[in-house]
Structure formats: structure tokens, C-alpha cells
Amino acid sequence: MPGGPTTDTAAPIVLEAIGKRYETASGAVQAVESVSLTVRAEEFVTLLGPSGCGKSTVLGMIAGLVRPDAGRVLVAGVPCAGPNPEQVALVFQDGGLFPWRTALDNVTFGLELRGVPAAKRREIGLGLLEPMGLRGFERKYPRELSGGMRQRVAIARALALDTPILLMDEPFGALDEQTRLLMGEWLVGIRRRARKAVVFVTHSLHEAIALSDRIVVMTARPGRIKDVVDVTLPFPRDLNAPEVTDLRAKLWEQVREESLKAMGTRP
Amino acid sequence: MGRLGVLACQAASLAAVVLAWHVAVRTGVADPLFVPAPAAVATALWSTAREALPRLGDTLLKTLAGYALAVGLGVAGGLVLGSRRLVHAVAMPYVVAAYGVPKILVLPWIALTLGLGTSTAVLTGTLFAVFPILLMVAAGVRDVDPTLVTAAVSMGATRGQVSRKVLLPAVLPSVLAGMRVGIVFAMLGVLLAEMFAGTRGMGFLMQRMAMAFKASELFAATLIVSILSIVVVLSLEHLNQRLSRWR
Amino acid sequence: MKILAWRLAILVAILALWEAVAAPLNPLFYIRPSVLPGALLGMWRVPDLPPLGEHVRLTLQEIAGAYVLAVAAGLWLGFLLGLRRTVGRIYEPLLAALYAVPSVVWYPSLMLFFGLGSASKIAFGVALGFFPIVLSVLAGIRQVPATLVTVAQSMGARPFTVFRKVMLPAMASTMVGGLRAGLALSVVGVLVGEILGSRAGIGYVINYAYGLMMTREYAVLAVIAAAAVLAIDTAGALVEVRVKRWAG
Numbered sequence: 134m135p136g137g138p139t140t141d142t143a144a145p146i147v148l149e150a151i152g153k154r155y156e157t158a159s160g161a162v163q164a165v166e167s168v169s170l171t172v173r174a175e176e177f178v179t180l181l182g183p184s185g186c187g188k189s190t191v192l193g194m195i196a197g198l199v200r201p202d203a204g205r206v207l208v209a210g211v212p213c214a215g216p217n218p219e220q221v222a223l224v225f226q227d228g229g230l231f232p233w234r235t236a237l238d239n240v241t242f243g244l245e246l247r248g249v250p251a252a253k254r255r256e257i258g259l260g261l262l263e264p265m266g267l268r269g270f271e272r273k274y275p276r277e278l279s280g281g282m283r284q285r286v287a288i289a290r291a292l293a294l295d296t297p298i299l300l301m302d303e304p305f306g307a308l309d310e311q312t313r314l315l316m317g318e319w320l321v322g323i324r325r326r327a328r329k330a331v332v333f334v335t336h337s338l339h340e341a342i343a344l345s346d347r348i349v350v351m352t353a354r355p356g357r358i359k360d361v362v363d364v365t366l367p368f369p370r371d372l373n374a375p376e377v378t379d380l381r382a383k384l385w386e387q388v389r390e391e392s393l394k395a396m397g398t399r400p
Numbered sequence: 401m402g403r404l405g406v407l408a409c410q411a412a413s414l415a416a417v418v419l420a421w422h423v424a425v426r427t428g429v430a431d432p433l434f435v436p437a438p439a440a441v442a443t444a445l446w447s448t449a450r451e452a453l454p455r456l457g458d459t460l461l462k463t464l465a466g467y468a469l470a471v472g473l474g475v476a477g478g479l480v481l482g483s484r485r486l487v488h489a490v491a492m493p494y495v496v497a498a499y500g501v502p503k504i505l506v507l508p509w510i511a512l513t514l515g516l517g518t519s520t521a522v523l524t525g526t527l528f529a530v531f532p533i534l535l536m537v538a539a540g541v542r543d544v545d546p547t548l549v550t551a552a553v554s555m556g557a558t559r560g561q562v563s564r565k566v567l568l569p570a571v572l573p574s575v576l577a578g579m580r581v582g583i584v585f586a587m588l589g590v591l592l593a594e595m596f597a598g599t600r601g602m603g604f605l606m607q608r609m610a611m612a613f614k615a616s617e618l619f620a621a622t623l624i625v626s627i628l629s630i631v632v633v634l635s636l637e638h639l640n641q642r643l644s645r646w647r
Numbered sequence: 648m649k650i651l652a653w654r655l656a657i658l659v660a661i662l663a664l665w666e667a668v669a670a671p672l673n674p675l676f677y678i679r680p681s682v683l684p685g686a687l688l689g690m691w692r693v694p695d696l697p698p699l700g701e702h703v704r705l706t707l708q709e710i711a712g713a714y715v716l717a718v719a720a721g722l723w724l725g726f727l728l729g730l731r732r733t734v735g736r737i738y739e740p741l742l743a744a745l746y747a748v749p750s751v752v753w754y755p756s757l758m759l760f761f762g763l764g765s766a767s768k769i770a771f772g773v774a775l776g777f778f779p780i781v782l783s784v785l786a787g788i789r790q791v792p793a794t795l796v797t798v799a800q801s802m803g804a805r806p807f808t809v810f811r812k813v814m815l816p817a818m819a820s821t822m823v824g825g826l827r828a829g830l831a832l833s834v835v836g837v838l839v840g841e842i843l844g845s846r847a848g849i850g851y852v853i854n855y856a857y858g859l860m861m862t863r864e865y866a867v868l869a870v871i872a873a874a875a876v877l878a879i880d881t882a883g884a885l886v887e888v889r890v891k892r893w894a895g
Contacts, residue, residue: 196554218556229551233569233646242565243555274646294555409737434760490653500880502835504842505869508857513676588749595751595843603751607843610755622756626748633747 145209145220145298145330146172146195152203153190163355164190167204170349170358174297177324177331179345181338181388183395187356188334192300195332196221208298218243222291224301228283230275236262236286237271243294261289264323281312285319292327299329305340317343321369338384342377343370350387353395360387436616444616445623452605452621456628459590459602462518466525467586474530474582475575478537483567488538499531504592511597521593521601528589533578540574541567573644580636587629678866686863687871696864697852706837706848709765710879713772714833721777721829725784735785742781750775751839758844768840768848776833783825787818819894827883834876 148170155162165187172178180188193199194206197216206213208220222243230239238245240261241254249257262271265285275283284304291299305313317340324331324344335341341348342364350360362384366376418438424430425437436444481488481495507524514520544567552566594603602625609618662680669677690699728735728742754771761767791814799813841850849872856865 198550198554216554216556218554221554223551223554225547225551227547229545229547231548231551231566231569233572242552245565246552246555246557246561276646406736406740410741413737413741486650486653489650490657493654494657497877500831500877501873502838502876504835504839505853505872507842508853508865509862509869512857512860512862584747584749588751591749591751592839592843595754606752606755610759613759615759618756618759622752625752629749629752630744630747 143210144171144173146170146332147207147210148191148195148204149207150204151191151194151201151206153187153194153199154202165194165201166355166357168351168356168358169204172298172330172332174330175328177333177344177346179333179335179341179348180351181335181341181348181384182351182356182359183353183388183392184336185395186351186353186391188351189302191356192223192302192332192334195298196223196300218246218294218296220296221298221300222294222296224284224287224291224299224304226303226306228275228287228307230283230287230290232275235272235274236267236278236282239275239286240289240293242290257293258289261292262286264326265289279312280308281316284308284316288320288323297329299327299331301331301333303334303336305337306335313337313340318369320344325368336388338381338388339372341384342381343372348384350384351391353391359391432615433613434615436619440616441619441623444620448617448620449624452602452624455600455602455605456624458600459521459587459594460628462521462590462601463525463583463587466522466590467529467583469522469526470529470533470582470586471579473526474533474578475537477530478534478575478578479541479571481534482538482541482571488542495531495534499535503527503589504596507593507596511593516597516599518600520597521590524593525586525589528592529582529586532585533582536574536578536581537571540571540578543574544570576640576643580633580640583632583636584629587632591625675860675862678862682863683867683870686867690864690867696861697855699852702848702852705765706841706850709768709837709841709848710772710834712765713769713837714776714830716769716773717776717829717833718780718826720773721780721825722784724777725781726788728781729785729788739785746778750836754840754843757840763844763846765847768837768845771840772833772836775836776829779825779828779832780822781825783822783828784818787821787825788814790821791817816894820891823887823890823894827880827887830883831876831880834879838872838876 148168150167150169151165152163152167153165155164168187168191170178180191182188190199194201195208195213197206197208197213208217231242234242237255237258241249241258244254244257259268259271262268265288267282267285267289270278270282275286278286284307288301288304291301305316308316321344333340333344345364348362348364349358350362351357352359362380364380366374370377421430421435422438425432425435432440481491503524506527510523510527511520514523548566548570549562552562557565590601591603591606594601595607598604602621606618606621606625609621666679666681669679674682690696724742728739750771753774754767757767757770757774761770795813795817796809799809804812837848838850841848842854843850845851845854849868853865853868853872856862856868
């Protein structure tokens with residue numbers, strides 16, 4: 134059965150047949166249906182699929198921001214009842230940076246909420262911005278930063294809380310092609326040091342292959358798991374290697390089929 | 401054309417207007433009874449200023465009082481109106497209707513009950529200023545990017561923390577914009593009340609000058625009040641720029 | 648549905664509160680809403696009040712005159728400042744400065760110049776009404792996507808055609824908002840002018856009633872005037888919605 138080994142409640146994330154249904158003006162929509170998945174510690178799992186297939190909804194359910202209508206979500210063995218800042222940190226597609234705060238103040242926001250004293254916050258914050266290549270930009274406002282820089286600040290902000298789980302919802306989606314590729318490379322470098330369980334949502338095959346330990350291909354709406362592919366290649370991955378090309382072809386076959394369905398044409 | 405050039409053209413245009421005005425009065429095209437010569441206005445400026453100063457102070461005080469009240473009510477009301485969906489849906493038509501009704505219609509009643517004094521002017525100023533502030537703040541609250549709130553909540557922010565650390569700074573630009581608009585309306589209300597039912601203040605003075613056909617003095621007084629409000633608004637604008645460096 | 652029920656409840660609550668608060672107070676100053684319908688019916692028979700029909704007609708004429716002139720002046724100035732870049736750069740800041748002045752300060756001068764007749768009311772209505780129109784024309788021009796203009800030009804359209812077939816429709820939604828606001832302000836201008844000093848018009852009658860402490864009649868007139876203004880604005884809103892739907 135897709136989703137890896139049987140329910141291991143010690144795993145950071147366990148999804149047990151979760152589903153979500155939305156009421157819209159034109160009737161009920163089943164966004165996600167019967168998704169079961171286990172994410173192990175320090176594992177990088179990508180949810181891959183066409184737009185509108187419910188990947189973001191799944192992420193929302195793991196984050197505790199969306200309540201499942203069916204099944205349950207276990208985070209660190211405990212059923213998820215709401216936002217879980219100790220366990221889960223999020224990175225959004227458009228950053229979600231507070232425009233009135235400097236880069237540093239954005240990064241330390243979570244720490245501020247926890248009452249960490251200012252000097253310590255500054256230390257942690259600068260410590261996170263430095264490996265991101267943002268040293269010297271800590272006092273800039275988001276408006277003064279490029280798209281790629283803003284996303285790095287957003288990621289730093291998520292890392293600041295030092296949670297075991299990191300959820301990323303198409304974090305590079307709003308960036309241009311070149312920046313995306315560079316950010317992807319950079320994230321590969323970061324992930325090995327970060328040592329977290331990561332669930333990464335994207336519709337880019339390239340990113341999925343470059344970053345993941347496992348790729349979960351999702352169907353068009355209602356989103357179900359179509360296939361789970363383990364990627365055991367060593368990092369950094371040469372995207373021209375024959376194994377990668379094969380994998381890409383295989384994934385594309387599946388994603389293409391679902392994308393066409395999502396667009397309303399038969400494959 | 402550079403900034404200096406623009407300024408020069410503006411100054412030149414104003415000078416041209418004054419010149420044309422002067423010629424019009426000189427040649428009799430404009431009746432000096434209704435249109436005073438620029439020179440006459442200039443001389444009247446000094447004497448009018450002396451008479452106007454205490455009245456101007458009076459008007460300003462009333463404006464500030466009315467404005468303070470309006471800001472308090474408007475910001476508080478706007479925050480409530482904008483943040484609670486049910487309140488917004490239910491109350492909005494009434495607020496918009498109240499905004500659409502010319503407030504001058506209420507002025508006679510206010511004057512009747514509160515008399516010809518300060519409270520009428522202050523209340524009218526408040527009445528005129530509160531609606532734009534209310535509407536702008538409410539709109540600002542509704543325009544807050546929901547992702548920002550989600551981000552804060554996901555990082556463990558309590559309701560109080562969300563209000564203080566996310567909503568308040570996010571709403572600040574709209575509050576400031578409302579406040580900038582509000583001051584002009586407050587002054588408008590006060591002047592209007594003074595013209596309609598006042599014994600002191602600038603509005604009353606100007607109305608009296610008009611009735612007495614004191615054209616030069618009236619022009620001078622109009623000029624003084626205009627310059628004063630432009631200065632006030634520009635300062636508020638400058639303050640706003642300083643506070644909004646991040647935008 | 649629930650919202651409608653709430654709205655109705657609020658309306659009833661406000662009227663009830665008003666009635667309750669006003670009841671024990673001096674009926675000369677504090678008008679209970681229940682008194683209004685009776686006073687409305689008796690309006691035409693009140694001996695001291697001037698004949699309403701003519702005054703209403705005059706006010707409406709003044710409003711129409713003020714609005715037509717405001718639209719003409721507003722559109723002319725708006726396009727002048729908006730289409731001629733240099734002219735705009737010079738005079739727009741001056742216009743913005745003017746906007747910072749509370750408009751009522753112009754009125755005594757207008758009264759002195761035009762007298763107490765209709766002319767000063769129309770002038771004031773124009774002074775108030777043309778602002779939103781000018782501003783909306785400027786804003787409208789600014790938000791026409793440059794790509795649309797380029798597309799038309801690349802297809803060989805001449806400047807006037809570009810203006811007529813591309814810019815005007817693209818500006819329509821913004822402009823109609825300004826035209827609607829201009830109408831509202833022209834109405835306010837005329838009313839304020841009449842109340843502050845005139846010999847005819849609805850504002851004059853209101854002032855008259857106020858002067859003679861005919862509070863009930865004043866209240867009825869105020870309610871009628873308010874309702875009329877809201878009706879005019881609603882008509883404007885309907886037109887605005889229609890235009891916006893067409894313009895996209």
C-alpha cells in the first residue's frame with residue numbers, strides 16, 4: 134500500500150487516510166481523498182502534482198491550519214489539533230514576510246513570540262541569515278529585497294524555530310526560472326545541515342528530483358496518491374545522469390496524465 | 401523638465417494669474433466692489449491677520465478637539481467594523497448611507513440644541529471627520545493579507561499577539577491615511593458650523609466680511625485659512641512619509 | 648437571510664431608541680420619529696412655510712446646472728493635465744494643494760461675488776463637484792495598461808482612434824466612480840450654499856424653519872432632503888455598476 138511502512142507512530146508525520154471537502158458556490162468539492170503517508174525523521178518528501186490537486190491542502194492539514202474531514206493527522210505521535218509551532222514550521226509561496234519588519238525582525242518573529250530576549254534573538258537571527266548569503270541585508274525591508282532574497286528570509290524564519298518538521302508550499306513558485314534553479318541548488322546545500330523532516334510541495338519535476346528522498350505523485354482533483362517513488366541517488370544530483378533522465382521520464386508520464394485531467398482534456 | 405523647472409513654472413503661473421487679476425481690476429473688467437485688487441488684498445493682509453489670529457486660534461482649537469474625537473471614534477469603530485464579518489455585513493449599508501447624507505442637514509438641529517457656541521462647532525467637526533476615518537480604517541483591516549495572519553498563527557501567536565504584532569502594523573497605513581483626510585473634514589465641519597451658527601471663529605468672521613462687502617479683507621482671510629490648511633496637511637503628509645519607510 | 652434580519656433589527660432598534668430617548672424631552676428640540684409622518688402630511692398646510700414645490704424645483708435646477716458645469720470643467724481639466732505630461736507635472740501639485748483646503752472657505756467669497764442668488768450655489772456646487780472628476784480622469788489615464796495602447800498603435804490606429812477606442816473604455820470604470828462622486832458633491836455644494844445664505848431653494852426653507860424654531864417641519868424637510876440625496880446617489884451607483892460591468 135502506498136505511503137511506506139505501516140503506521141509508525143514514532144515518525145514525525147503520519148497521515149491516516151485523510152480527506153478534505155470544501156463547500157463552494159457551485160457545490161461540494163472533494164479536494165483531498167484518502168491520502169495515507171508516513172514521513173520519517175530527516176526525510177525529504179515531495180508532493181508532486183498538477184495545480185489544484187490538493188497538495189497545499191494536505192500541507193495545511195499537517196500544519197494544523199486545516200481540519201481533515203476524514204482520517205487523522207499525527208504529528209510526533211499526537212493527533213493534530215491546531216497549529217503546532219513547536220513541531221512544525223511553514224514556508225509559504227509568496228513568503229508571507231511582514232513588510233513593516235526588517236529581514237532580521239522577520240526571521241526572529243517566532244522567537245519574539247516565545248519571549249526570547251532581544252540579544253539572543255539577534256544572535257540566532259544573524260546566525261541564520263549568514264549561511265543564506267544575506268549578511269549585510271538584515272536591516273533591509275522586504276520591499277528592498279529581490280524575490281529570491283525574500284524567500285531565503287522566509288526560510289530562515291522557518292528555521293529559526295528549530296522545529297523537527299518543515300513544510301514548504303511551492304516556495305520558489307513566484308520566482309523566475311534562473312532564480313528557481315539557483316535556489317534549488319542552494320536548498321540542497323542547506324537541507325543536509327538542517328536535518329529536518331521536510332514536506333515540499335511543487336509542480337516542478339526538476340525540483341522534486343533534485344531535492345527529494347521520496348516523491349509522492351498526486352492525482353488531479355480529488356487528490357489521491359497516484360504513486361510513490363523512492364529516490365536513492367546521492368547528493369548533489371547530476372540531472373543529466375541516465376538514472377535521473379529515466380526517473381524524469383517516468384514521473385513526467387504520470388504527471389502529464391494528471392495535468393491533462395486537471396486541464397479538462399483526456400490524456 | 402527638472403524639479404526646478406517645474407517650480408519655476410508654477411511660480412510663473414501664479415504670478416501671471418496675479419498680474420491678470422491686477423489688470424482686470426485696473427481696467428474695470430472686474431468690479432472692485434466684488435473683486436479687490438491684489439494690492440488691496442496685500443495691504444488688507446496685515447490688518448486682517450491681526451483681527452484673524454485669535455479667531456484662527458479658536459477655529460483651530462475646535463478643529464483639533466473635533467478631530468481628536470473623530471479619530472478616537474473612527475479608528476475604534478473602523479477596527480471593529482473591519483474585523484468582524486457579521487458586523488461589517490450588517491452595519492455597512494447604514495454607515496455608507498450615513499456617509500452619503502449631507503451632514504449639513506443635521507447642523508440646524510445641533511445648533512438648536514447646543515446653541516451658537518463651541519460645542520456645536522466641535523460636534524460638527526467630529527461628525528464630518530468620523531465617517532471617512534471609519535471607512536478607511538475598516539477597509540484597511542479587511543485588506544490585511546491573510547497569509548500574514550496565517551504565518552503568525554503557524555508560529556504560535558496568540559490572538560493578542562496577532563492583533564498587536566500583525567494587524568496593528570498592517571492596518572497603520574490605512575489609519576494614517578484616514579487621519580490625513582480627517583483633518584480637512586474636521587476643519588470643514590468647524591468652519592461650516594461657525595458660518596451657520598457661530599459668534600467666534602474664522603468662519604463667522606468670513607461670513608460677516610462677505611455680508612459687509614469687505615472684499616479685500618475677505619480675500620485676505622480666505623488666503624490665510626487656505627495657507628494654514630495646506631501647511632497642516634503637508635506636515636501630516638510629511639509625518640506619514642517618515643512613518644511609512646517600509647512601504 | 649440572517650444578515651437581512653439583523654439589518655432590519657438594527658433599524659427597528661435605532662428607531663425605538665430614538666423614540667424612547669426623545670419622548671421625555673422637550674418636544675420643541677427633540678423630535679420623536681413617530682411624529683414625523685404626521686408632520687409630513689401636514690406640511691403643505693402649514694401657513695408659515697413658503698411654497699415647497701417651487702423651492703424644490705429651483706434646487707434641482709441648481710444641482711443640474713452645477714453638475715453639468717462640474718463635469719465639463721472636470722473632464723476638460725482632467726484630460727489637459729493627464730494627457731499633456733508637462734502641463735500635468737506643473738499644475739497637478741497645485742491642484743493637490745487646493746484639495747487640502749476645506750472647500751467651505753470659498754463660499755463667502757462666492758457669495759460676495761455672485762450674490763445670494765442661484766449663481767453662488769451653482770458656483771459652489773461646481774467648486775466641490777469638479778474635484779473628484781478631475782482626480783478620476785487623472786487616475787484613469789494612469790491605469791490604462793501601456794500594452795493596450797501599444798497593441799492598438801501597432802495595428803495602425805491613429806492617436807484619436809487610440810484615445811476613443813482604447814483609452815476611454817479602459818478608463819471608464821475609474822471615471823464613472825469620479826462622475827458619481829462629483830454628482831454627490833455638487834448636490835452637497837448646492838445644499839450647503841442654500842443653507843448658509845440664500846433666498847430660495849430647499850436649503851433656504853430648511854433655514855427658514857430652523858430660524859422660526861419650527862423643529863418638526865425642519866425635521867421632515869431634513870429627512871426628505873436626505874432621502875432625496877440618497878436616491879440621487881443610488882441612481883448614480885446603479886449607473887456606475889452598469890458601466891463597470893460593461894467596461895470589465
